[in-house]
Amino acid sequence: MKLLKRKNIRVLGAIKGLVSEGEKVREEIESFRGDFAAISISPEELKGLREYIKEGEFEIELYGYEQAYLENLKEFGEVKAPAPSYVEAVKASEKRKIPLIPLDMDDESFADIYIENVSKMEFISHMFREHRIVRKAFRVSSLEDFVLKWDAYINHAKGLRAVEAAREEHMAKKLAEISKKGEVIAVIDFERVDGVMRRMAKYL
Numbered sequence: 001m002k003l004l005k006r007k008n009i010r011v012l013g014a015i016k017g018l019v020s021e022g023e024k025v026r027e028e029i030e031s032f033r034g035d036f037a038a039i040s041i042s043p044e045e046l047k048g049l050r051e052y053i054k055e056g057e058f059e060i061e062l063y064g065y066e067q068a069y070l071e072n073l074k075e076f077g078e079v080k081a082p083a084p085s086y087v088e089a090v091k092a093s094e095k096r097k098i099p100l101i102p103l104d105m106d107d108e109s110f111a112d113i114y115i116e117n118v119s120k121m122e123f124i125s126h127m128f129r130e131h132r133i134v135r136k137a138f139r140v141s142s143l144e145d146f147v148l149k150w151d152a153y154i155n156h157a158k159g160l161r162a163v164e165a166a167r168e169e170h171m172a173k174k175l176a177e178i179s180k181k182g183e184v185i186a187v188i189d190f191e192r193v194d195g196v197m198r199r200m201a202k203y204l
Contacts, residue, residue, distance in 0.1 A: 001013060001014050001015065001021055001024045001025070001190070002190060002193060003028075004193065004197055006179075006197065006200065006201075006204065007179060007204060008034070008179055008182070008183040008184065009175065009179045009183075009184050009185075009186065009200075010028075010032070010034070010183075010184070010185045010186070011185075011186045011188055011193060011196075011197065012024070012025055012028055012085075012185065012186065012187045012188070013188055013189075013190045013193030013194075014083075014085035014187050014188070014189065014190060015073075015085070015143065015144075015147055015189075015190045016083035016085055016086065016189055016190075017069065017070050017073045017079045017080070017081065017083055017084070018073060018076065018077050018078070018079060018084065018085075018143075019077065019078040019079065019080050019084050020077050020078070021083075021084060021085045022080075022083070022084025022085050022087060022088035023084070023088065025084075025085045025088045025089050025092065025187055026088040026089075026091065026092045028185065029088075029089060029092035029093055029096060029185055029187075030092050030095060030096060032096065032098075032185045033183075034098070034182060034183030034184060034185060035098065035099075035181070035182030035183050035184065036098060036099050036100075036101060036178050036181070036182055036183070036184040036185075037089065037092075037093040037096075037098050037099065037100045037101070037184065037185050037186070037187070038100070038101045038102075038103050038174075038175055038178055038184055038185070038186040038187070039086060039089050039090075039100060039101070039102060039103060039186070039187045039188075040103050040104055040171055040186075040187065040188040040189050040192060040196075041086060041102050041103070041104050042102055042104040042105060042106055042107060042110065043102045043106050044106060044107050045086075045102065045104070046090070046100070046102045049082060049086055049087060049090050050090060052082060052087075053087065053090060053091065057087070060081050060082065062081055064130045064133070065130055065133060065154060066081065067134075068133040068134050068136075069150060071134075072138060072146065072150070073146070075146075076143040076146070085187055086187070089187045101174075101178060103170075103171040103174050103175055103186065103188070104167060104170065104171060105166075105167065105170045109170075110163075110167075113163055113166045113167075114163055117159040117160075117162040117163050117166070118157070118159035118160060118162075118163065119157075119159055122157040122158070122159045122160065125156075125157060126156075126157065126160065129153075129156065133153075136153070138150065138153075144190065147190050147191050148191060150191075151191040164192070164195075165195070167192070168192055168195040168196045168199050169199050171188065171192070171196050172195075172196045172197075172198075172199035172200035172203060173199075173200075173203050175196065175200055176200050176203030176204050177203070179204070
């Protein structure tokens with residue numbers, strides 16, 4: 001996990017899927033004495049996570065990219081879905097009784113951005129690559145190297161990279177706005193954290 005600070009913002013660049021990352025997130029939030037917590041998921045995803053926790057954290061069956069990602073990630077430790085970094089952020093913020101704010105855009109806004117940027121051919125190519133991903137071998141030197149190479153493989157097309165850039169911009173602006181109201185601790189996916197922090201500079 002990458003730890004970063006900007007003014008009254010503490011950022012945890014967490015690797016989704018690893019159980020150990022969830023444990024680190026829990027410890028950081030439980031020891032946090034600020035005003036807000038934030039997480040790099042959508043409002044709809046946060047609602048779903050809360051339902052998942054309420055219903056007893058049942059087993060989730062994964063397919064395609066998500067399944068292949070966790071299979072590769074097993075080389076670096078115990079894995080679980082939904083991402084332990086997300087689940088523990090929800091639990092720890094509730095335990096600390098501090099508001100947990102979703103940073104990512106809502107589903108409707110994401111759909112609009114996706115349609116605007118991803119061409120039909122890029123979408124088809126993305127689907128074909130999903131079928132091949134189970135056979136792809138990633139040559140990596142570390143956990144962080146794997147996460148970044150995976151992200152580059154998934155977002156191979158210009159349109160897909162534009163979508164991720166739009167997400168980073170949205171999260172950066174929202175996190176900066178929250179920080180103006182008080183001290184905040186934010187859990188952001190490792191592969192997005194540098195982009196969010198770089199884009200956030202102009203909003204602070």
